[in-house]
Amino acid sequence: MFLQSLSLITALLLQMVEFTYQGTVLYQGQKLDVGSYAAPLMVDWDGDGLQDLLAGQYDEGRIRFFPNSGTNETPVFNEFQYLMDGTGYLSVPNG
């Protein structure tokens, strides 16, 4: 799973996927806030056909995965988990 995740992240970065959504993203019905310098990306992370939200965050460089429980046209995010590998949280350099 870890190698698969790294391969997907690398492929996405190479495609220079750009997040262009201009509206408010809700989490449990409230405005989503993952802190400063968020790096959002919509991608079907779990392979169920629905675009999920990955959001990098400045604090500790962790990456949150928000599975979409709505539709691709009207995504709904009610839970998240930090991406992890076999040793702990996946993180990207911050600062």
Ligand SMILES: [Ca+2]
């Ligand atoms: Ca999905």
